[in-house]
Amino acid sequence: MTSTLKHAHEYRDPRIAQGLVRLIRRTNQRPVRLMEVCGTHTMAIFRHGIRDLLPETISLLSGPGCPVCVTSQHDIDTFVAYAQRPGTIVATFGDLLRVPGSRSSLQAAKAAGRDVRVVYSTMDALEIARQNRGRSVVFLGVGFETTAPTVAASILAARQSGLDNFYVVSAHKTVPPALAALMQNDAVVIDGFILPGHVSVIIGRRAYQAFFDTHGTPCAIAGFEPADILHAVQLLCAQIETGRPALVNAYPRAVSEGGNPLAREVMAQVFAASDAEWRGIGRIPGSGLSLCAGFTDRDARQALPVEVPPAREPAGCACGAILTGAKTPPECALFRKACTPMNPVGPCMVSSEGTCAAYYRYHG
Amino acid sequence: MCLAIPSRITTVDGDLGVVDVAGVQRTASLLLIENPQVGDWVIVHAGFAIKRLDEETARESLQCLREAARLLEDEGDGEA
Numbered sequence: 001m002t003s004t005l006k007h008a009h010e011y012r013d014p015r016i017a018q019g020l021v022r023l024i025r026r027t028n029q030r031p032v033r034l035m036e037v038c039g040t041h042t043m044a045i046f047r048h049g050i051r052d053l054l055p056e057t058i059s060l061l062s063g064p065g066c067p068v069c070v071t072s073q074h075d076i077d078t079f080v081a082y083a084q085r086p087g088t089i090v091a092t093f094g095d096l097l098r099v100p101g102s103r104s105s106l107q108a109a110k111a112a113g114r115d116v117r118v119v120y121s122t123m124d125a126l127e128i129a130r131q132n133r134g135r136s137v138v139f140l141g142v143g144f145e146t147t148a149p150t151v152a153a154s155i156l157a158a159r160q161s162g163l164d165n166f167y168v169v170s171a172h173k174t175v176p177p178a179l180a181a182l183m184q185n186d187a188v189v190i191d192g193f194i195l196p197g198h199v200s201v202i203i204g205r206r207a208y209q210a211f212f213d214t215h216g217t218p219c220a221i222a223g224f225e226p227a228d229i230l231h232a233v234q235l236l237c238a239q240i241e242t243g244r245p246a247l248v249n250a251y252p253r254a255v256s257e258g259g260n261p262l263a264r265e266v267m268a269q270v271f272a273a274s275d276a277e278w279r280g281i282g283r284i285p286g287s288g289l290s291l292c293a294g295f296t297d298r299d300a301r302q303a304l305p306v307e308v309p310p311a312r313e314p315a316g317c318a319c320g321a322i323l324t325g326a327k328t329p330p331e332c333a334l335f336r337k338a339c340t341p342m343n344p345v346g347p348c349m350v351s352s353e354g355t356c357a358a359y360y361r362y363h364g
Numbered sequence: 365m366c367l368a369i370p371s372r373i374t375t376v377d378g379d380l381g382v383v384d385v386a387g388v389q390r391t392a393s394l395l396l397i398e399n400p401q402v403g404d405w406v407i408v409h410a411g412f413a414i415k416r417l418d419e420e421t422a423r424e425s426l427q428c429l430r431e432a433a434r435l436l437e438d439e440g441d442g443e444a
């Protein structure tokens with residue numbers, strides 16, 4: 001038996017959770033809609049049954065926090081096109097495999113004999129490049145600011161060790177511009193944001209300041225234990241009831257003002273902000289990360305261009321509305337019928353961080 | 365992809381380390397944290413340690429939460 005961090009364990013203490021729930025019930029008077037923008041929060045909220053603990057006046061909405069889910073259909077099709085490219089090995093995190101593209105998926109390409117390999121880390125992808133010098137190894141980069149530095153580190157390592165057969169398709173996205181886009185979306189009403197814990201580990205509290213100054217939406221950065229999430233909800237309710245919005249860091253054991261300087265530096269060396277297409281939200285200016293001018297030789301889209309036919313969205317799938325909190329999965333006609341985790345129609349049912357998958361697993 | 369569970373560094377070998385994640389040993393890159401040491405509690409994401417957890421702050425925050433939770437118990441149905 002190994003020890004776990006003593007405090008981590010204590011953050012699961014049900015007595016603290018109960019106390020916080022009582023505090024929330026006392027603070028909260030009016031109906032509020034809070035959105036979490038992190039797939040790991042979505043999973044934690046379901047796993048710990050947090051929705052059932054809260055008064056009915058508080059709705060928790062799942063936002064665009066699942067990296068695979070927000071990846072546009074065009075980007076998924078691009079990934080499949082790389083899998084079909086002769087002489088290419090595609091390396092990817094596992095949850096992309098089963099996402100249906102317009103015409104095929106990575107899993108179908110793999111079943112048809114294409115070389116698609118699931119890796120646990122970008123360093124594993126580098127190792128594949130080292131062992132297959134005669135072939136191009138393309139890593140499919142999805143994820144937010146948490147994942148982007150790990151991909152940037154692999155690109156720097158590839159350059160350092162002269163691995164010129166390692167490429168990345170970057171479909172990385174950044175969270176603060178998405179918050180602004182959500183606030184501008186008339187279909188969505190959000191009274192406060194539960195901000196992502198591990199994205200914030202990298203970017204720091206300060207990275208949300210410009211968003212907060214513009215929109216004045218209550219914000220709390222939260223960790224992943226029940227007490228962390230309930231504490232964030234309580235702080236947000238207090239801000240809403242008193243009419244004094246703030247940008248608070250409720251996860252200070254992991255999140256600082258300026259984030260992780262090493263990770264930010266590695267990211268800044270390799271990536272530059274660009275516009276990006278989000279499923280369900282559309283194009284958000286400055287919300288993507290593309291490889292900088294100095295790294296075009298590692299950028300698969302530039303160094304190994306592939307033809308990608310126009311995208312077709314999965315018919316009947318409401319992932320777009322789900323990712324903005326405009327709909328919940330049971331409001332999708334396909335949920336639990338044509339669309340199940342065994343037979344997913346859209347990405348929100350594929351990824352373990354997806355809202356549809358979480359509802360399927362935990363709601364009746 | 366993201367392990368929300370804190371992990372502990374058990375060996376350090378240059379930029380690479382082994383972390384213990386609730387009893388499972390995994391290799392992790394230590395490239396993104398400064399001066400990693402055996403025994404450090406870290407957050408691991410996609411095979412990289414991305415942050416050393418601050419135990420002192422963890423303890424202080426917990427104390428605040430306890431107080432917030434307990435204050436209400438005292439006012440309410442009073443179980444310690």
Ligand code: SF4
Nearest residue numbers: 318319332339346356
């Ligand atoms: S239930 Fe399936 S089809 Fe409906 S929104 Fe979710 S992923 Fe799309």
